[in-house]
Amino acid sequence: MTTSPAVTAAPAAVVADAAAYAEAVATATRAASAYYATGESPLDDDAYDRLVRGIAAYEQEHPDETSPVSPVGKVAGGAVSGDVPHTVPMLSLDNVFSPEQLVAWTASVERRTGRPVTVWSVEPKLDGLAVAARYEQGRLARLVTRGDGTAGEDVSHAIGTIAGLPQRLTEPATLEIRGEVLMTDEQFERANAARTGHGGTPFANPRNGAAGSLRARDREYTVEMTFFGYAALALPDSGAELTARLGEWAHSEVMRHVAGLGVHTAHSTPVAPRTLSATAAIQERIAEIAAARPGLPFGIDGIVIKADLAEDQAAAGSGSRAPRWAVAYKLPAVEKVTTLLGVEWNVGRTGIIAPRAVLEPVEIDGSTVTYATLHNPADITRRDLRTGDRVMVYKAGDIIPRIEAPVAHLRTGAEQPVVFPEVCPQCGSGIDTSEQRWRCVRGRDCHAVASVSYAAGRDQLDIEGLGTTRVVQLVDAGLVRDFSDLFGLTREQLLGLDRMGETSTDNLLAALDTARTRPLSRVFCALGVRGTGRSMSRRIARHFATMEHIRTADAEALQQVDGIGAEKARTVVAELAELAPLIDRLTAAGVNMTEPGATYRGAVTEGGGAGPEAGLPEGDQASPGAPARTDQDAGPLHGMTVVVTGAMTGELEKLSRNQMNELIERAGGKSSSSVSKRTSLLVAGANAGSKRDKAEQLGTRIAAPDEFAAMVAGFLDTTV
Incomplete structure (x- = not known):
């Protein structure tokens, strides 16, 4: 069983005395006001949570000193309000941080209901802005924010700019649908491009973008947002039948009805809600959603667990701030605010000059982050990044941290523009600035170590014993200028290097002999051709069969790949x-x-006969644009799109994911990384997670590792 990830809550802020308490309450109130109004809080979520926990701890010890404006126990921290009353209070959620706390919470719900809760709904907690969408006879009439939970702000001017929230339902129903308005990653990028293009500062993060855009009026441009519904309730004019249904249906039934009306719900996402009965199954689903988090096209900050049945919800009841039948299992923070100390410029294997942000160290998702990726100089300019900026840094799973944007409202005026290099920082040569990604004019020659190390890597020539340290030795000794020189190395030359004994020398020479026999796809990948990688190199190699055919192909012929x-x-x-x-x-x-396994057939005429070069033996070179005949045309996976997920076992256990993809393509299939309607087969190992769920929903064929190994048995020996 997969267990849910425990989240170690950061220590609460220390509130030592009455003066510190008053200051903490004021700071938290200001932060909450900015957060819920525009998303532009001076504190990130983790810092705000720690501050509120510190305030709560002080109030517990000094109940007589509790401030009436304290954020503790209030919806939105008590910092916002509105002038449009809610038909039913729009509450927040309480949080749990570990499997133990979750078990204790489910037990508390069952104590309140007086019976076991047999059905729980488990769904992603979307990181957006809560709104209530009121429909009258199927027409979207009003949008209202959460506000203070009893009344919110009218943002109906945003109707028509929110994907997933149709202006007309598929039925003339009168009801209120509640959900989150957010920006997907793609929408966030487009919004910042539009905002900076009109002279504005970029949004710090997608939630900031959604909050600011939802409230914006009379702007010169519009940006799209997305809605995901999570609840629905009857209005006074809903009619007796619909009112009864919404009051009696289970939560999962209500949401299926909402989806049928044409409204987006989490059911259309890769982490669709599930109904489960056992706490162990809930924890396993939490782990699956958490594992899928880095690949989602939008942000989530937790998982929501709800009693699914209407009678259980009614029996558990609600408090003044949160329902007692629902809770949020919080995930580790993936974004924090820190300071941009500077920008480093590094030169890659092809001469690309890549910027890297140097950050004031900050802990995100259990690790200390000191660097973040920056795409290119144009990206720095577009984001208006400056040295000394307070910046929002984002990290999910094992993804390299990146800067979302500067937190512009925290600028002091002391920030300085980022200095771009005038010459190559590696060799001092000129810089080609004609494209967005700058490049040293010397190209690959600028950085031989990176180029040779890449070629020797596991997914390329896989030369065991040739790590970066050894490559540096070879380059510094003048023995290697590019990776072709590796194959001319002699035993005497290697023995002359520091820390190269007879055994290590013989092992490296043997590894180089093996590397000579790698398939063309590996060799082509080792070249580091821009715009290609491991998968594309396989496609090119199998299409043309030989390097000579690839080299003589023109651009038109290459487009056949x-x-x-x-x-x-x-x-x-x-x-x-x-x-x-x-x-x-x-x-x-x-x-x-x-x-x-790839045989180049040559050109074929329109009528099906051989072209001008029909006299050549099969397999000889013909027209450079003609496709290769490969084992894909006759393999057991011919015409199939195959996705691999989870841990492989048996004969497949030692294969990397790249090698699995290579095996699929050798056996005639097409490898893919995501499950869709076009997927023919999912190979599901241990802990398969959300991809298996989606395959089951779509009715896609699923094979265990041993079953798949039997299907492609004749091709396993050729996978390297």
Whole structure:
């Protein structure tokens, strides 16, 4: 069984005396006001939560000193209000942080109901702004924010800008649908591009963007947001039948009805709600949603667990701030505010000059973050990043941290523009600034160590014993200028290096001999052609069968390869022309330049007969644009799209995910990373998670690792 991740809550802020308490209450109230009004809080979520817990601890010890404006126990921290009354209070949720707290909470619900709760709904907690959408006879008439829970702000001017919230339902129903308005990652990027394009500062994060955009009026531009419903309730004019249904149906039934009306719900996401009966199953589902979090196209900050049946909800009741039948299982914070100390400029294996943000160390999701990725100089300019800025840093799972945007309202005036390099920081040569990603004019020659280390990597030539430290030795000794030189190394040369004994030398030479025999797809990947990677290299190699056919292909011929468009094709042709001397040296060194199982057939005329080069033996070179005949045309997975998820076992246990994808393609299939209606087969190992759920919903065929291994048995030995 997969257990749910325990979240260690950060220590509460220390509130030592009455003066510190008064200051903490004022700070928390200001932060909550800004957070719920525009999303522009001076505190990130973690800092705000710690401050409120410190206030609560002080109040528990000094109940006579509790301030009437304290945020503790109030919806939205008591910092906001509105002028549109809610038909039913729009409450917040209490939080739990561990499996033990979750078990205690479910037990408390059952004590209140006086009976076991047999059905729980488990669903993602979307990180957006709560709103109530009121429909009259199927027409969206009003949008109201949560406010203080009893009344909210009218934001009906935003109707028509929110995906998933139709202006007309599929039925002429009168009801209120509650949910979250948020920005997906793609919508957030588009919103910031529009905002900065009109002279504004970028939003710090998607929630900030949704809050600001929802309230914006009379703006020169509009940005799209997305709605996901999580509840529905009757209005005075709903009619007896619908009122009865909404009052009697289970929560899961209500949400299915809402989805049928044409409104987005979490059921359409990769982490769709489930109804479960056992606490152990709830914890397992929590772990699955948490694992899926990094790949979601929108933010979540927890998982919501609700008693599903209407009678259980009624029996458990609600408090003044939160219902007693629902709780939020909080996940670790994935974004924090810290200071941008500077920008480093690093040169990659192809000469690309990549900026990296240097940050004041901050703990995010259990690890200390000191660096964050920055895409390119144009991205720095667009985001208006400045040295000394307070910035929102985002991290999810194992993804490299990145800066969302500066927190512009926290600027003091002391921030300085980021200084861009005028010459290559690696070698001092000129910089090609004609594209968004700047590049040293020397290209690959600028950074031989990175280029050779990449070629020797596991997903390329997989040369065991050739780590970065050894590559540095070889380059510094003048023995290696590019990775073709590796295959000319002698035993005497290697023994002359520091810390290279006879055993390690012989092992490295043996590994180099093995690397010579790698398939063309690996060799092509090792070249580091811009716009290609492991998967694309396999497709190119299998399409053309030999390096010579690839080199003689023009841009039009390359576009016959799945995934290569006109622009990428031109880039590949130009790169191969630049790499021609290196390829010649590799060929001369005896490196394999063919793809096993791929046979280049040559051109075929429109009528089906052979073209001008029909006299060539099968497998010889014909027209550069003709497709290769590969094992894909006859393999057991021919015509199938296959997705792999979970931990493999048996014969597949030692294969990396790249090797699994290679196996699929060798057996005639197409590998994919996500389950959709086009997926033919899901290979599901241990802890398969949300991909298995989606496959089951779609009725996609699912195979265990041993079953799949039997299907492709004839191709396992050729996978490297």
